[in-house]
Amino acid sequence: MTSRMPKLPRSVLPALRLPALRLPAVRPPAFTGRLHDARTATSVGRWLGAAFAVCFVTGIVSHYLQHPPDRLADHLPTRPVWGYRLTQGLHVATGLAAIVLLLVKLWAVYPRLFVWPPVRSVRHALERLSVAVLVASALFQVFTGLLNIAEWYPWPFSFVPVHFAVAWIATGSILLHIAVKAPEIRAHWGRRSEGTLALPAEDAVDRRSLLLGTGAAVGLVTLTTVGQSFTPLKRVDLLAPRHPDHGPQGLPVNRTAAAAGVSERGLRAWRLQVTGPRPYALTLEQLRGLPQRRVRLPIACVEGWSVDAHWEGVRVRDLVEAAGGRPGRDAVRVTSLEVSGAYRVMEMGAGYVEDPLTLVALALNGQALSLDHGFPARIIAPDRPGVLQTKWVHRLEVL
CATH class of the missing domain: 3.90.420.10 (Oxidoreductase, molybdopterin-binding domain)
Structure with a gap:
């Protein structure tokens, strides 16, 4: 035999209804420190922009010396004899420095990833897309370049043509970013940023400390790697993959x-x-x-x-x-x-x-x-x- 549950009167049913669940509102994290502001991003961006400019120009020189167009092949300069040594040494040295600068720059601006809503308009969507292309191409360039100097190629494509092509994408993205952010860059180029909140004066000291630390890190990386091409510093060539005196003969x-x-x-x-x-x-x-x-x-x-x-x-x-x-x-x-x-x-x-x-x-x-x-x-x-x-x-x- 099966027992049936007795029917309850309808007047009792409303009392058994579960209360509606109310989920807490999702709010993006708040970042109020000045070290994540436009002033810090602009200060680091000046150095990073200069490093990418040097890398781009010297990379163009390197590419066309290796793969000259037919009309230029017979007219490439042979003087100064150390010309390629200088340009390629600068290319690699500034590329290594750019890794430090890029990481600090991304740290300064990463709160913008949590802007809510993520897209506010078509113009805002295009701006965010351009920033995504800029970040992706910049990271691709510096880290594939780093693996190249270590002669490790864990990818299926040919490094030289892809690295050259993405250099143009990265450079175009940087120029577009500068054009879009020009008013903000001008506002924070040579003076303290104006915060909307009463922030402690110690933040300015922290910013100087961050910039000095970044400069020290760039200097350390350069000092311990540039000796592979600038031989007077070969004794402190500790982090470079090659030492200029090591090898047969x-x-x-x-x-x-x-x-x-x-x-x-x-x-x-x-x-x-x-x-x-x-x-x-x-x-x-x-x-x-x-x-x-x-x-x-x-x-x-x-x-x-x-x-x-x-x-x-x-x-x-x-x-x-x-x-x-x-x-x-x-x-x-x-x-x-x-x-x-x-x-x-x-x-x-x-x-x-x-x-x-x-x-x-x-x-x-x-x-x-x-x-x-x-x-x-x-x-x-x-x-x-x-x-x-x-x-x-x-x-x-x-x-």
Whole structure:
């Protein structure tokens, strides 16, 4: 048998109704300290904007030296010989400093993420979208750049073209942000910000302390990394991924012979092939029998390290002339013995071919090239990225 629950009179039912639940109103967190205000953001933003401007300009220089348009390839400057060393050293140094500045800038403005309502109008939505693009592109640039100098690539895309493309996006976003915020930037550029609340005077002291701490952090990062390119500070080069004196024959090596698939066994029948109107081939002993030129040139890597060294070898212009080429008018295609790589084949414009400092180098710092430094022969040229100073050269083709 089943028992049925007795029916209750309707007059009793209202008394059993549950009271309506009232949820507390969701309110965004309140931030009232001056360290999260426009004055602090503007102060840090001035430094950050300058760092990004230097990175952008020097990055353009680096990109077009590595991948010059056809109309510029024969007219790239070879002087000053340390030009690329300076621009790329600045690029990496300011990029590392920008990491500190960007993090402090984001800390100063992050309360704006909690603005409520999140979108107030179409104009406000577009402004927030532009800020999102700015933050995303800036973070992408500094942290992919950091991983690049450490030679760690945990992504599926090619770093150079993507980094170059996003640089334009970041720069455009910065310019748009400055244009939108120009009145606010002007208001807080050179005077104390006007708060709506009576805030304690100690906040001004805290802001100065924050800015001094930020400057000290930037200085520390720069001091402990810039020695990889500015060798007078190499003794305090503690945080940089490269030390300018560490490596075979006193120079760092990015790509070893083993990584390039080059071995001594494969070099037994090596010849330097020079093609042109009068093609010819030279053994290593024949190359050493030609007039040798000794030069002091820096080798500067895109990862930021650079160092001067003494190189000895045969001028490229002499080899081109012997093949019937015209230095100053003909470019040269250089092919390496390495099995694969983005720079296995490199083209050198007529300006580099003509320069008397451009060598097929056979010796480094008074010794024959080690295998990791490109034995039996490599290219060394002034004001040129290290990735284009081709190692394990076996073919020069006059174009």
